[in-house]
Amino acid sequence: MTTLADLAPITELTTRDGTVLTVRPAFAEDEAALEAFFDLVNAEDRRFRFLAASQHVGHDQLQPLTHVDHWRTESFLGYDRKSGELVASAMLACDAKMHTGEIAVSVRGDYRGKGVGWTMLDLLAAEAQRRGLKRVISIEDRDNHAAIELEREKGFTAHGLDGDPHLVLLEKRFD
Structure with missing residues (x-):
């Protein structure tokens, strides 16, 4: 029988405060874990991630994070190695030409300020390259x-983002 561990390459990354993250791609079977995770992301960070206020992240928002092709779109889950708890979610969604990728990172509220966001952002940049x-x-x-x-x-x-004074586009070029 094939397990997630067989399908998902696992990477260990250390944050600036020494927290060791076990990171792997997300799969459909991870929807419940992501749902519980986003309940522990503070409300403002949830709003920033989905660009809409939401007290709870449900199936419609989670499906794009768990049903990916693992090449053009990748969703990563970061677990605290010590506790085994899901503490971060990071997404890379590429355009059809594989020229540009949009990224998004969420970190559980009690793990903010520990370098988890930095570490997941570095992972996304490395994957994009x-x-x-x-x-x-x-x-x-x-x-x-x-x-x-x-x-x-x-x-x-x-x-600036044309037509929307509330949003800003941040860009990192590799060429």
Whole structure:
């Protein structure tokens, strides 16, 4: 019998505070774990991730995170190796030409400030480069100062988004 461990390459990454994350791709079987995870992401961060206020993230929002092709679109889950708990979700969604990938990261509320977001962002950038993308982008609410600052520190440049004064596009080029 094939298990998730057989299908999902597992990577261990260490955050700046020494937390060791076990990271693997997400699968359909992970929907319940992601649903519980997003209940532990603070409300403002949930709003920033989905660009809409939501007290609970349900099936319609979770399906794109768990039903991916693992090449053009990848969804990663980060677990604290010590506790085994899901503490981060990161997504890379590429355009049809494999030129640009949009990224998004969420971190459980009690793991913020430990370098988990930094580590997952580095993973997404490395994956984008491995897949041959020319750039990654992130669309952020202008009020999401923490994410914008983090992405700038990681080499992203900010651009206004035509037609929407509430959003900003951050871009990191690899060429």
